[in-house]
Amino acid sequence: MEQQLLSERVGLYSLLRALYTYPLTQTVLDAVAQLQVAPESPLAEGLRQMQNSLRAATLDELNIEMTRLLEGPGLTPAPPYASYYLNNGQLMGPPAVAARQVYLQWQAIPEADTHLPDDHIALELGFAAHxxxxxxxxxxxxxxxxxxxxxxxxxxxxxxxxxxxxxxxPVPFFSGLAHLTRTAVQADLAWLDQILTETTVKTV
Structure with a gap:
């Protein structure tokens, strides 16, 4: 198993966490602008949308849009919490409790000043990076x-x-982010399934 591939997983999940952590920073946007993937990669389309959007959108404009989409006040168009989708629209439900139990198991409890529910997408992506x-x-x-x-x-x-x-x-940056997030996690699961299956076969 190549160490480079393992390290790339850390970088990708860390970047995804940062992209869902308000406010966005110029450092994070620069990381998106500099990220390169192979043209045939499942990540290419979402990344292309994001990078093209960065040519026109400013940091302030993206943070205003992020507030509308994810932050509120009030219920947003795309609540970034597992409980909303798995607990009939109710926040801080069993999915948040279950996520925290896994964080505890791995001694990866979010810092107290994070002020995000444990099932916020940024924290779940951050735990995947961990x-x-x-x-x-x-x-x-x-x-x-x-x-x-x-x-x-x-x-x-x-x-x-x-x-x-x-x-x-949303502006294309966030539709690209949605595409990048979905394809990255799905591709990573497929890779993990393959690697773990191969490892099991070798040990039998």
């Missing part, structure tokens, strides 16, 4: 834990969230 880093560091259980987290906690609601984000009619 598990990816643990895999880089040699934890042999982290890849399987990452696959389980994607299957059980993030993917059950991710597509509905991304659909809501696109339906809200």
């Amino acid at each position: 598990l990816a880093q643990r895999a880089v560091d040699g934890d042999k259980t982290a890849l399987a834990a990452g696959r389980d987290f994607l299957r059980q906690h993030l993917l059950p609601w991710l597509s509905r969230f991304c659909d809501a984000l696109v339906k809200a009619g």
